[in-house]
Amino acid sequence: MALINGLYTEGEKIADTKAPKVPVPEMWTTRKFDAMLVNPANRRKLSVIIVGTGLAGAAAGATLGEAGYRVKSFCFQDSPRRAHSIAAQGGINAAKNYKEDGDSIYRLFYDTVKGGDYRARESNVYRLAEVSANIIDQCVAQGVPFAREYGGLLDNRSFGGVQVSRTFYARGQTGQQLLIGAYQALERQIAAGTVEMYTRHEMLELIVKDGKARGIIARDLVTGEIETHVADVVVLASGGYGNVFFLSTNAMGSNVTANWRAHRKGAYFGNPCYTQIHPTCIPVSGDHQSKLTLMSESLRNDGRIWVPKNREDCDKDPRQIPEEDRDYYLERIYPSFGNLVPRDIASRQAKNVCDEGRGVGPMVGDFRRGVYLDFADAIARLGEDAVRAKYGNLFDMYARITGENPYEVPMRIYPAVHYTMGGLWVDYDLQSSIEGLYVTGEANFSDHGANRLGASALMQGLADGYFVLPNTIRDYLAKGPFEALADDDPAVAEARAAVEARTEKLLSINGERTVDSFHKELGNIMWEYCGMERTEEGLNKAIGLIRGLREEFWRNVKVLGSADTLNQSLEKAGRVADFLELGELMCIDALHRRESCGGHFRAESQTEDGEALRHDDEFLYVAAWEFTGGDGTNGEFGNMGAPVLHKEDLVYDAIELKQRSYK
Amino acid sequence: MTTTTHEAEVAAAPREEGLMNLTLKIWRQNGPRDNGRLVTFKVKDISPDMSFLEMLDVLNEQLQAEGTEPIAFDSDCREGICGMCGLMISGEAHGPEKTTTCQLHMRSFKDGETITIEPWKADPFPVIKDLVVDRGSFDRIIQAGGFISANTGAAPKAEAILVPKENADRAFVAAECIGCGACVAACPNASGMLFMGAKITHLGELPQGQPERDARVVSMVNQHDAEGFGGCTNIGECSHACPKGIPQDVISTLNKDLRTALKRGR
Numbered sequence: 007m008a009l010i011n012g013l014y015t016e017g018e019k020i021a022d023t024k025a026p027k028v029p030v031p032e033m034w035t036t037r038k039f040d041a042m043l044v045n046p047a048n049r050r051k052l053s054v055i056i057v058g059t060g061l062a063g064a065a066a067g068a069t070l071g072e073a074g075y076r077v078k079s080f081c082f083q084d085s086p087r088r089a090h091s092i093a094a095q096g097g098i099n100a101a102k103n104y105k106e107d108g109d110s111i112y113r114l115f116y117d118t119v120k121g122g123d124y125r126a127r128e129s130n131v132y133r134l135a136e137v138s139a140n141i142i143d144q145c146v147a148q149g150v151p152f153a154r155e156y157g158g159l160l161d162n163r164s165f166g167g168v169q170v171s172r173t174f175y176a177r178g179q180t181g182q183q184l185l186i187g188a189y190q191a192l193e194r195q196i197a198a199g200t201v202e203m204y205t206r207h208e209m210l211e212l213i214v215k216d217g218k219a220r221g222i223i224a225r226d227l228v229t230g231e232i233e234t235h236v237a238d239v240v241v242l243a244s245g246g247y248g249n250v251f252f253l254s255t256n257a258m259g260s261n262v263t264a265n266w267r268a269h270r271k272g273a274y275f276g277n278p279c280y281t282q283i284h285p286t287c288i289p290v291s292g293d294h295q296s297k298l299t300l301m302s303e304s305l306r307n308d309g310r311i312w313v314p315k316n317r318e319d320c321d322k323d324p325r326q327i328p329e330e331d332r333d334y335y336l337e338r339i340y341p342s343f344g345n346l347v348p349r350d351i352a353s354r355q356a357k358n359v360c361d362e363g364r365g366v367g368p369m370v371g372d373f374r375r376g377v378y379l380d381f382a383d384a385i386a387r388l389g390e391d392a393v394r395a396k397y398g399n400l401f402d403m404y405a406r407i408t409g410e411n412p413y414e415v416p417m418r419i420y421p422a423v424h425y426t427m428g429g430l431w432v433d434y435d436l437q438s439s440i441e442g443l444y445v446t447g448e449a450n451f452s453d454h455g456a457n458r459l460g461a462s463a464l465m466q467g468l469a470d471g472y473f474v475l476p477n478t479i480r481d482y483l484a485k486g487p488f489e490a491l492a493d494d495d496p497a498v499a500e501a502r503a504a505v506e507a508r509t510e511k512l513l514s515i516n517g518e519r520t521v522d523s524f525h526k527e528l529g530n531i532m533w534e535y536c537g538m539e540r541t542e543e544g545l546n547k548a549i550g551l552i553r554g555l556r557e558e559f560w561r562n563v564k565v566l567g568s569a570d571t572l573n574q575s576l577e578k579a580g581r582v583a584d585f586l587e588l589g590e591l592m593c594i595d596a597l598h599r600r601e602s603c604g605g606h607f608r609a610e611s612q613t614e615d616g617e618a619l620r621h622d623d624e625f626l627y628v629a630a631w632e633f634t635g636g637d638g639t640n641g642e643f644g645n646m647g648a649p650v651l652h653k654e655d656l657v658y659d660a661i662e663l664k665q666r667s668y669k
Numbered sequence: 670m671t672t673t674t675h676e677a678e679v680a681a682a683p684r685e686e687g688l689m690n691l692t693l694k695i696w697r698q699n700g701p702r703d704n705g706r707l708v709t710f711k712v713k714d715i716s717p718d719m720s721f722l723e724m725l726d727v728l729n730e731q732l733q734a735e736g737t738e739p740i741a742f743d744s745d746c747r748e749g750i751c752g753m754c755g756l757m758i759s760g761e762a763h764g765p766e767k768t769t770t771c772q773l774h775m776r777s778f779k780d781g782e783t784i785t786i787e788p789w790k791a792d793p794f795p796v797i798k799d800l801v802v803d804r805g806s807f808d809r810i811i812q813a814g815g816f817i818s819a820n821t822g823a824a825p826k827a828e829a830i831l832v833p834k835e836n837a838d839r840a841f842v843a844a845e846c847i848g849c850g851a852c853v854a855a856c857p858n859a860s861g862m863l864f865m866g867a868k869i870t871h872l873g874e875l876p877q878g879q880p881e882r883d884a885r886v887v888s889m890v891n892q893h894d895a896e897g898f899g900g901c902t903n904i905g906e907c908s909h910a911c912p913k914g915i916p917q918d919v920i921s922t923l924n925k926d927l928r929t930a931l932k933r934g935r
Contacts (some may be wrong), residue, residue, distance in 0.1 A: 069821040084743065085808050087848055088751040104828070140824075147824035149817045149839040149877050153831075158831035176841060182750055183844060190816035197812035205805070228797055257745040291718040296726055297747045403749065406772050409718070472821045520733045522726070566738045571700060574741055574800040575733070 009648055012592050013549070020630060020654035025129035025434040030660045031111075034133045037434065038477050042484035049074035052235040052483045057209045057264045061084030061181075061464060062447025063243030064188035065471025071195030073476060075483070076376055078235055079192065079201050082208045082259055082577075087189040090257040091467060094181025095302035096165060097173035097401065098145075098464040100138040105162055109170040111135045118462060119661050121167040121348050122427070122455020123604035123618065125277070127628070129434055130452045137464055137473040144472055148187040152176050165460035165492070166303055167348035167668070173461045178302050178400045184464055188471070207233070208577065209264045210505045212240065212271045212443070215497040219268075219443035223501045225509075227577060230570040232505055234498055238486040239442045239479060242268060243471065246426035246448040248281065250585045250592065251537070252529025254286060254423035255300040255306050261581035262588050265430050267450055267630060273438040274630035274652060276431035276451030278588065279596035282458055282605050283538050284424030285352035288407050289367055289376045293625070298422040299407055302400055303460040306345045308384035308393065309417070311336050313364040313377050320366050324378055324416050335359055343668040350457040350605040350618070351668060355422035358616070360420075367418045380416035400544055413573065421538060425463060427454040427605065428595075431630040431654075435478035436470060438575060439630070444479060446470035451628070456604025509569050511643055512579045517562030521578045524559050528552065528582070528589055536593050541609045545597040549590055556586040556644045587646050591631060594649060600622055601625045613665075622663055628654040674701050689715045693728065695740055696787040698796050705796065707785065717776035721764065722747060722754060724775055725786075730810035741799040747771040751913060752847030755854070756800055757787040762851035762910040769849060769912040774851050790858040791859035793896045794924040804850050806896040807864060814885035815868040817877050836874045843870035852907035852915075858899030863907035866919035868924055883930035890927055 009015060026036040044052065051076050056067050059081040067079040081089060102619050103109040114135035119126055142160070148154065152174050153161040160172040176183040194199040196493065204224065208338040209225035210516075213236065221236035247262035248254035269275045286301045312334045314320055319327050335355055337344045344351075356377050359365065367376030385393050390413055394401065404412045436452070447467040491498060535548035559582070567573040602611040602618035603625070611619045635647035690713045698705030712728050719727070722744050729739035744754040749772040758764035763772045770819035778784065788796050793806040832840075844867070869886055872878035878885075901920055908917040 065821075072820045083745055083751075083753060083805055085752075085848065088745050088753045089807075090746060090751070092751050093746045093748050102827075140822075143824040144819070144821060146827040146830055147817065147819035147842075147877055149872050149875050151837055151844050151871065151875070154832055154834050154837040156834050156835075157781060158833050160827060176844075178685075179750065179845065182847075183841075186844065190811060191819070191821075193808060194809045194816045194818060203808075205808075255748075257751065258747060259745050292716055294716060294719045294723045296720070296723050299748050390829045403772070406749075406766075406774065409774070409776055440920075468921055476821070520730055522730060564733060566733060566736065572741055572801060575739060 011597065014598065014649045014651055017632060017650040017652050023127065023129065023433045023654065029252045030128055032270065033129050034136055041477055041481035044480050044484050046074055046181070050051055050076060051487050052076065053078070054239050054241060054479070055224065055235055056080065056241045056243055057238040058089065058449070059189070059192065059245035060089035060091035060243060060244060060447060061185055061188055061467030062449070062471040063241070063253035065183065066241060066243060066446060066475050067201050068188060068191035068195050069472055069476045070479070071192070071198065071200035074200065077195070077201040078204065078237065080204045080207045080209060080222070082118065082206065082227060084205055085316050086192055086203065086205065087186060089185060090260050091464070092182045092185045092512055093255070093257065094464050095178045095300065097163065097175035097180045097461040098141065098184065098468070099165070099172050099461045100142045100174060101135055101172060102142060104160060105171045107170045107171050113137060113170065116174065116661060117168045118453070118459060119455065121273060122457050122664060123620065123666055124622070124658065124663050125280070125603050126453055126454065127656060128454030128658060132660070133474065134453050134466055134469050137469045140564065141465060141468045145187050147467070148191060150183045150187040153513050154488035163304060164307055164346060166306060166346045166352070167343070167459045175304065178304070178397060181464060184468065185392055188468070209244070210267065210580065211501040212268045213491070213497055213501045214271050214440060215491060215495065218441045220488065220497065223505045225505070226366045226433065228572055230568070230573065234493060234502060236491045236498070238488050239444065239482060241444045241446060241475065241479070242430065242447045242449050244449050247585070247588060248426055249425045250528065250589050251423040251532045252281050252526050253295060253298050253533070255284065255298050258297060259341065261584070261630055263581050263584045266439065266584040266588055268430060268438065268443060270633050270635070271440065272633070273440045273443055274431035274632055275428070275591060276593045276622065276628050276630050277428040277456070277595065278631065279504045279536065279599060279606050280427035280456050280604065281423060282349060282425040282427060283353045283421045285349055285356055285421050286379060286419045287424070288404065289418055289420040290370065299403065300422070300424060301404060301417065301419055303349070305379060305397060305400060308380050308396070309345070309379040311345050311377055311379055312384060313359045313366060317363045320364060322376055324366070324380070333359070333364070334466050341637055347668045348459060353538060354607060356421055376418040376420050378416040379419045381412065382416070391581055425458055427451065427456060427458055431628065435481065436475055437478070437482070442482060444475060446475050456606055493608040508580065508643065509576070512563065512565050512576060512583070513569060515561065515563050515565070517564050519562050520564055521575055523553060523580050524563060525578070525582045525585065527555055528586060531555070532589055532592070539607050539609050540596050542597060545593045548593045550592045552586065552593065556590070557585055559583065560643045583644065587644065590646060591649060595629055595631065598651065599625055600628065618666070620665070626656050628656065630654055679908060685820060687717050689717070689775065689778065689782070691715055691778065691781070692783040694783065694785045695800070697740065697799055699757065700798055701795055710797065710880060715775050717774065719775045721758070721773040721775065722771050741801045743801050744771050753853055755789055755849045760784045761856040762789070763912055767912060767914065769847070782892060785829045789854035791853045792860070793859065793898050794850060794853065804848070806898070807848050807850065807861070809896060810828040810861065810865055810889055810892045811868065814881065814888040815872070817872060818881060819877070830876060840871050840874035843874070843915065843919050846915055847913060849912065851910045851912060853898065855906040855910035856899070857904060857906070858902060860901045860907070861893050861896070861898035862901040862920045862923060863911065863915055863917070865893055866923035867915045870919040870922045873922065873926060882926060883933055886923065886926040887930050
């Protein structure tokens with residue numbers, strides 16, 4: 007078949023997402039009723055593997071364990087409590103309407119679809135809004151210490167892209183508290199014997215037998231042993247892939263390997279180019295930087311974002327710049343939403359003012375890359391103590407990292423990679439294009455379209471884990487248990503051989519460059535050409551650069567040590583090898599989508615005011631990519647082939663398609 | 670003394686202001702059965718804006734270039750919240766500031782300084798390799814009762830449970846524990862009472878935590894002792910070392926809850 011742009015081919019459309027054929031508000035009730043049941047006595051004969059113990063994975067593990075299934079849970083960290091959901095700061099949305107400010111399931115649904123710039127699936131988003139209230143109930147019952155009013159009732163605050171207060175929070179550590187809740191529920195099941203926990207284990211391959219996902223090959227990161235684990239169904243809850251940019255707000259270990267291995271085995275990758283650049287992060291301070299730190303979006307409730315009107319003021323002490331010489335640019339451009347515009351918009355405007363030469367802080371290349379987030383007004387209005395009570399831990403973290411006191415000097419912030427809306431393609435049941443492989447939380451693509459609203463990631467992770475997956479997966483498990491899989495089954499042997507060959511190859515190259523040096527170079531390419539603004543020319547260039555870098559990696563990487571012990575360089579090498587393939591697919595996806603939507607901003611497609619301009623006539627679809635490259639077993643590593651594009655048309659029945667406006 | 674020579678070297682090298690040269694004495698142990706030893710390394714031109722772990726990243730890049738296996742150490746979020754990192758830095762858990770190792774920055778050190786870097790040392794935290802330890806004992810304490818039994822779907826409406834703000838606030842302060850293990854590493858008895866007391870207090874302050882309150886404390890204490898953690902002798906190093914400032918009075922709450930439970934014959 008002829009290649010399109012010399013890069014990919016187009017395959018059949020995805021005809022059916024398996025959502026029930028009823029109006030959107032009735033879908034979830036219908037699906038739950040239609041899904042087959044498994045009698046409690048039969049559940050213990052059915053086994054589930056879950057990779058990842060963040061909100062989605064821990065919640066699913068606990069819930070399926072409670073239901074009586076046999077669960078094996080895996081995480082690469084030393085404890086399930088470390089998963090990166092723990093770092094989420096601001097809050098979790100739920101349509102409880104406690105503030106009586108006009109919130110409802112429909113409004114949360116509408117805000118999320120609009121926030122995602124009309125590139126999310128209505129069916130999934132409606133369900134997310136529908137179960138949101140149950141999540142808060144569940145977490146409170148577990149003892150999650152949400153913020154309370156003096157009367158003992160739960161408190162709420164606002165997040166970007168909405169005009170109601172529906173965000174529940176636990177100071178600036180909401181993710182931590184929710185994860186500890188899910189972790190404790192999981193540990194309870196471990197004690198009960200329904201969940202078997204494998205910490206410091208990394209999934210390196212998916213076992214597929216007769217078209218069905220049947221297990222994983224994992225490496226025990228302490229002993230180096232390669233282990234086979236089989237089950238009736240496999241769930242990936244392994245998080246997002248923001249670390250393809252090297253610098254991001256993700257944890258050091260966050261990676262795409264579980265997802266990518268499944269993609270290589272036939273799971274379609276949905277919308278890989280949709281990445282979220284978060285507007286309020288602490289700016290890069292130098293070349294040594296290993297990661298970036300977010301300052302919660304909740305700060306935009308009280309902090310005001312500005313830069314000097316005049317370039318000559320940019321290196322002045324901000325406190326000396328008079329009010330009339332400051333440009334509160336978000337309040338100026340978007341009077342209705344002000345500082346609480348969605349993340350993609352706030353980020354791009356920060357980039358624009360810095361590109362104009364009005365950024366603040368140290369010079370990075372030719373520009374200063376920072377804007378002020380100023381609490382002087384809030385401190386004057388509420389007092390320092392009230393501000394401390396709300397945001398104390400965030401201010402402390404800022405002070406520790408920058409050495410500056412944000413109670414006295416405005417914070418400096420700049421956008422950074424934070425979240426990936428793309429992920430493995432799933433149907434309404436959260437099943438991937440491989441039968442028996444389910445994908446939840448950030449690892450799937452399903453709920454946030456081209457831009458995620460604040461406080462929605464925690465909501466989706468827990469919705470998937472506690473309420474959605476346990477209901478849909480039983481429909482599949484009801485067909486089991488499936489035939490036992492022997493250790494010498496060709497499907498198992500092939501997956502093991504692939505892992506062993508890769509491990510051996512990585513340790514034997516013995517080249518000149520460290521894994522980190524490749525990762526940093528890849529990150530620079532991605533940030534430059536596939537970051538906040540993308541162009542046809544830049545993306546084509548990036549694809550060439552990534553291919554060259556990948557070729558060099560497999561020839562010149564240096565991984566010391568051996569395979570039979572804890573070897574952190576080896577772990578990183580495998581992850582970076584997969585990022586080097588994913589990066590190319592992201593660029594191909596970004597190149598083929600000749601429109602701007604949400605976080606995907608193509609310079610060629612903008613309105614007169616510089617806002618993202620969609621082309622619904624051409625691009626109202628999910629791009630689901632199929633892998634066609636080699637499997638590496640014949641000594642050929644890093645061969646990606648030309649991916650095949652499958653389109654899933656997006657249909658809007660409940661919501662009218664509009665140009666997004668926050669003015 | 671080597672200091673003079675060292676200072677002379679530093680003065681001779683023209684470089685950006687504030688950069689530091691440091692001597693690092695780092696614990697290297699090639700697996701659980703190896704004896705382990707301190708090995709001396711030098712790093713140059715360390716920026717005060719680097720985090721402590723970024724300084725170790727620089728050292729590891731340097732070691733790999735020389736063909737030496739990098740030093741194994743744990744870290745993940747590097748935002749001070751996941752609890753994965755944790756080093757004894759010149760004898761202090763997480764170093765000289767009240768924060769996690771990942772949030773410690775090199776501006777807390779001086780040019781020419783010698784820094785000793787060791788793993789947590791406590792029997793219930795066996796060393797896996799170099800600076801990496803096994804803290805599975807903490808998970809097992811939680812398994813013993815550090816939860817509220819609330820199956821998914823069985824929860825009452827959140828608005829039906831009222832929690833006075835002061836109880837919610839105290840529960841929150843205790844719930845901030847990140848499970849890093851600094852309290853154990855800092856304690857001369859290697860006691861895990863601050864960690865355990867934080868969980869007992871978090872759940873015990875809330876109405877939802879009451880039904881299992883007695884059973885929880887007894888079961889967790891038994892597991893704590895079985896793991897080989899020592900008892901508390903009110904020294905206070907735990908709370909002092911805690912990056913989240915968990916107050917020592919959670920141990921009083923723990924003891925009180927235990928007394929009450931034992932009196933009731935649990």
